[in-house]
Amino acid sequence: MRRQTTTPRREPSLRVPIVVTLVGELDYPSAARANRELDPVTAGDRPHMVLDLTRVDFLDCGGIGVLCRARRRTRAHGGRLSLVITDPRFLRILDAVGLTGSFDILSAAPDTARPADDGPCVTGCDGPVSAAAAPHS
Known part of the structure; x- marks a missing residue:
């Protein structure tokens, strides 16, 4: 008798976004570190990240380079990236460089965020970066 194995398959509609909160300055000196920490979150099959x-x-x-890299990586893996931005200065910066339409801009992170099961917990910028999974709505 042949042994049959079944690998659980997660349907895209059931995927939960990973909410990553950046703290401090997101600038040229911190970009390499932030990229190193965000790369594992943007890898994999169909990642959905809320930054x-x-x-x-x-x-x-x-x-801005960090944001563009994260967007490019999530799209390359069939996923998507959303940004939570409440500071009008940051919206003006994205608009000035023609990137406003390149990101899904949210006014708040999902209220239902919960810690990710053994999910990524990274540090970056000049302060901590935390990751949590939020149920997909």
């Missing part, structure tokens, strides 16, 4: 920038104090071209 919460509400605790970021400063954003420059290096930070």
Whole structure:
């Protein structure tokens, strides 16, 4: 008799977004570190990441590069990236460089965020970066 194995398959509609909160400055000096920490979150099959920038104090071209890299990586793996931005300065920066339409912009992170089961917990910028999974709505 042949032994049959079944691998559980997670349907895309059941995937939960990973909410990553950045803290501090997202700038040129912190970009390499932030990229190293975000890369595992953006890898894999169909990643959906919500990048919460509400605790970021400063954003420059290096930070924009981090956002573009995360967007490119999630799309390359069939996923998507959303940004939580409440600071009008950051919205103006994205608009000035023509990137406003390149991201899903949210006014708040999902209320239902919960810690990810052994999910990524990363540090970056000049402060902590935390990750949590939120039920997909």
